[in-house]
Amino acid sequence: MIVERLWAANPLRNYHYLIACPETGEALAIDPLEWQLCLDAATAHGWTITQILNTHEHLDHTGGNAQLVRATGARVLAHAAGAARIGGVDIGLHAGDVVRVGRTVELECLDTPGHTMAHICLLSHTESPALFSGDTLFNAGVGNCSHGGDPERLYDTCAHQLARLPTGMRVYPGHDYLQNNLGFSLHVEPGNATALQWRDRAATDNGPQAPVLTLHEEREINPFFRLQQPELIEGLRAIEVALPPRPSPREVFLLLRQLRNSW
Numbered sequence: 001m002i003v004e005r006l007w008a009a010n011p012l013r014n015y016h017y018l019i020a021c022p023e024t025g026e027a028l029a030i031d032p033l034e035w036q037l038c039l040d041a042a043t044a045h046g047w048t049i050t051q052i053l054n055t056h057e058h059l060d061h062t063g064g065n066a067q068l069v070r071a072t073g074a075r076v077l078a079h080a081a082g083a084a085r086i087g088g089v090d091i092g093l094h095a096g097d098v099v100r101v102g103r104t105v106e107l108e109c110l111d112t113p114g115h116t117m118a119h120i121c122l123l124s125h126t127e128s129p130a131l132f133s134g135d136t137l138f139n140a141g142v143g144n145c146s147h148g149g150d151p152e153r154l155y156d157t158c159a160h161q162l163a164r165l166p167t168g169m170r171v172y173p174g175h176d177y178l179q180n181n182l183g184f185s186l187h188v189e190p191g192n193a194t195a196l197q198w199r200d201r202a203a204t205d206n207g208p209q210a211p212v213l214t215l216h217e218e219r220e221i222n223p224f225f226r227l228q229q230p231e232l233i234e235g236l237r238a239i240e241v242a243l244p245p246r247p248s249p250r251e252v253f254l255l256l257r258q259l260r261n262s263w
């Protein structure tokens with residue numbers, strides 16, 4: 001499996017991904033908003049885009065579909081429950097479906113509601129395990145729930161699906177929010193030395209140069225994966241967040257999500 005990350009250089013800091021089969025040159029484009037960028041990159045590599053996959057229905061992920069389909073004839077894949085809102089979807093996806101690219105690539109679909117209620121994350125179990133997390137999981141953060149989402153469901157997705165994935169998995173999110181999110185990590189956990197180090201690095205290595213983190217690295221800096229860390233609970237009390245004496249992971253997650261909305 002070859003993964004090419006493409007930087008849109010837009011205000012929303014979108015990433016697009018091309019996933020290609022090295023044997024056949026067939027490629028799948030994830031969330032190709034800047035469709036020409038994707039097409040040019042595929043052409044430069046000698047790849048043919050045969051499939052487009054939208055992680056969810058927001059326009060900053062689907063807005064390039066029509067033109068890329070016109071240019072390539074690619075099939076469009078998206079969560080079955082989001083297909084009607086997206087329009088032009090050829091294949092509706094469900095949890096456990098496997099998307100194949102060429103002869104060598106298999107991507108497993110996770111049904112990951114929370115940011116929206118029709119969100120797909122993709123897992124690659126190959127030699128380089130990878131999670132394409134759309135707007136569900138960002139580096140050092142999670143997606144907001146303000147545009148059709150639900151924080152309770154986002155907690156379930158993070159706790160019961162993402163937190164259980166192998167820690168060596170590399171995370172490929174839909175946006176580059178690392179630097180900004182680390183500000184929030186340090187707001188709620190000011191003594192997190194690892195987060196400080198990553199923030200220094202992200203000040204220079206961002207956008208097209210941003211590092212690709214593993215889930216292990218995420219667990220050290222992403223407050224939404226650190227719900228039982230005493231330092232985090234202490235940090236929340238220090239900024240006068242009202243917490244019960246022994247808050248559950250769900251309670252901490254929901255408070256963090258709420259706090260992040262106005263941070």
Ligand SMILES: [Zn+2]
Nearest residue numbers: 056058115135
């Ligand atoms: Zn979104």
Ligand SMILES: [Zn+2]
Nearest residue numbers: 058060135174
């Ligand atoms: Zn987005």
